[in-house]
Amino acid sequence: MSQIRNVAILGSTGSIGRAALDVLSHLGEHFHVAGISCHQQIELLETQIESFLPRFAFATGPIDDSIAAWQNQSVSGVPQRTIRQHGMDALVSFVQSDEVDIVVAAIVGIAGLESSLAAANAGKRLALANKESLVVSGSLMMEAARANGSEILPVDSEHSAIFQCLQAGRGKSDIHKIILTASGGPLRDWPVDKLSSATIEEALSHPTWQMGRKITVDSATMMNKALEVIEAKWLFDLDPEQIAVVVHPQSIIHSMVEFKDGSVIGQLSPPDMRLPIQYALTFPNRIPSPSPKIDWSQSMHLDWKPADQERYPALQLGFEVAKKAGTCGAVLNAANEAAVDLFLNKKIKLTEIATICRQVLDHHHYSPAPSLSDLQKMDQWGRSEVQRWINAKC
Ligand SMILES: NC(=O)c1ccc[n+]([C@@H]2O[C@H](COP(=O)([O-])OP(=O)(O)OC[C@H]3O[C@@H](n4cnc5c(N)ncnc54)[C@H](OP(=O)(O)O)[C@@H]3O)[C@@H](O)[C@H]2O)c1
Known part of the structure; x- marks a missing residue:
């Protein structure tokens, strides 16, 4: 390996993201952490900025005064200032830019879809942990990778x-x-x-x-x-x-x-x-x-x-x-994400997750070859159906 590879870690504050940073800390000079992102864990992101000195850092969670202040700060005493930006649009632009060779997609859930697709469309090497991207839009992702010369390399251990x-x-x-x-x-x-x-x-x-x-x-x-x-x-x-x-x-x-x-x-x-x-x-x-x-x-x-x-x-x-296939992956994923949230908020039993997913899947209007916007609509519909199910139950 002769040339330096610039790596973006999307979801660097999560379990996979932290493991990826650990790997990069051992890989040596041929790999450089070009950018990292979190959703809400700004403090942890800051410690990662101090350790890895990426050129870019992103927070995608809701904007408030503290995020606005965070964007404007620099790390005192650190020679290379990290540019801090807010929002998914900024993260997606970065993924597509020449600053990045390899994208580690480690955001959880459908929130990772846009950036995974952007990496495939931009012809990057995509180290894909975010399985939900493929579950929701496998056909579009694989086609984008084929058309643009992007290598999708699985991170899921299996x-x-x-x-x-x-x-x-x-x-x-x-x-x-x-x-x-x-x-x-x-x-x-x-x-x-x-x-x-x-x-x-x-x-x-x-x-x-x-x-x-x-x-x-x-x-x-x-x-x-x-x-x-x-x-x-x-x-x-x-x-x-x-x-x-x-x-x-x-x-x-x-x-x-x-x-x-x-x-x-x-x-x-x-x-x-x-x-x-x-x-x-x-x-x-x-x-x-x-x-x-x-x-x-x-x-x-x-x-x-x-x-x-x-x-x-x-x-x-x-x-x-x-x-x-078709719209089924988007619906199953949406229903599951919504149902897992309900379980983690003590609103349903563990075994109800699969029951809800079955109901939502069986009631959706199937389409065999959906566009991205169709899939996004199905995602919204699936989540609202889960809400309807829980409202009817209460
Ligand atoms: N963990 C594993 O061993 C493992 C194995 C195989 C595959 N995977 C896959 O890898 C992905 C990540 O899993 P994980 O276990 O690492 O999850 P995790 O520990 O929950 O970390 C999720 C990461 O995504 C960020 N995030 C959460 N919601 C977001 C949103 N709406 N927009 C943008 N970023 C968001 C989080 O930021 P904050 O920390 O700021 O909330 C965090 O950096 C999942 O798709 C999972 O299926 C994981």
């Missing part, structure tokens, strides 16, 4: 694993199946009839991964795996029938590819997001990483079993949406 395994084949025609592994989430050993009583704390105590709140709840309902099925369909251009999901509690095998000849190749490593993040930054090069390695002097058991779609109704939705 998709990074598949991407790595695929380096052993000669392309899509060699694939028989991909096998996505799922930890099963924090409630994987609970009896089904107890799941409805899960508290927020119980749903958030993930056994193997430390992640943001939304994805941790998605993991407890298996909606995360549903979104990943849809993500995999778009990323690797697969039929949903070519995607299997197994529960693998150790989270060591991050996913596998079964090739046509019956060979199965998997990617293994201890659960740590810094490895897939680094691979998306350095691909095709492999260089030492800060993530832990498997200790081969210790015994280890690796188990898996098929994911039970009866136990996890959200997973069924994922396969259905992957098959039907």
Whole structure:
């Protein structure tokens, strides 16, 4: 790697964003943090500015007096002044500018869609953690990347694993199946009839991964795996029938590819997001990483079993949406984001998330080839339907 690569980390204050900064602090002089963004955690963003001296920093949350004052400040004693800007429009312009070579898309939810699409349209390398972008608008994202020479490199550990395994084949025609592994989430050993009583704390105590709140709840309902099925369909251009999901509690095998000849190749490593993040930054090069390695002097058991779609109704939705595509991804994502918010605000039970998503999905006006604006309208409609559902319930 000879030339310096300028990296933008969108959502640098989140779980993936912080891990990405840690990776960059180890990568050395060939990578430079060009810009970072938060939504509301300005104080944390400031500490990141002090450590990484990016040329740009963005806050996208609601504007108030403190944000206005923040935009005007400089860091005393720091030789390179960071330009601070507010709003998604400013962030999107930055993503498209010559200041950036690689975009780490680590904003959570549909809020990350505009900037992910902007990166694809501007032909940047897109290290994509924000799976919701592909779930909502997979067809448009992949087309934008193809048309503009943007490489979309997955950060999701499962998709990074598949991407790595695929380096052993000669392309899509060699694939028989991909096998996505799922930890099963924090409630994987609970009896089904107890799941409805899960508290927020119980749903958030993930056994193997430390992640943001939304994805941790998605993991407890298996909606995360549903979104990943849809993500995999778009990323690797697969039929949903070519995607299997197994529960693998150790989270060591991050996913596998079964090739046509019956060979199965998997990617293994201890659960740590810094490895897939680094691979998306350095691909095709492999260089030492800060993530832990498997200790081969210790015994280890690796188990898996098929994911039970009866136990996890959200997973069924994922396969259905992957098959039907069109507006379905936008509706499922909107309903899920709204329902997860309701759960985190103690308005519904955990098990009602999938029930609500099913209802909203079944009642939407399906369109097979929506535009971006159609998808945005569907997103709004899906959220309002969830509100209608909860109002009717009260
Ligand atoms: N965490 C993981 O291990 C993991 C693994 C695979 C994939 N992913 C995916 O990576 C993405 C990020 O997940 P995470 O766990 O890192 O989430 P997180 O910890 O909740 O962080 C979310 C980031 O997005 C910012 N943000 C929140 N709302 C925003 C909005 N409306 N507009 C702009 N920025 C906003 C947050 O800023 P503030 O901090 O200022 O609120 C924060 O920087 C998700 O799509 C998730 O599915 C995560």
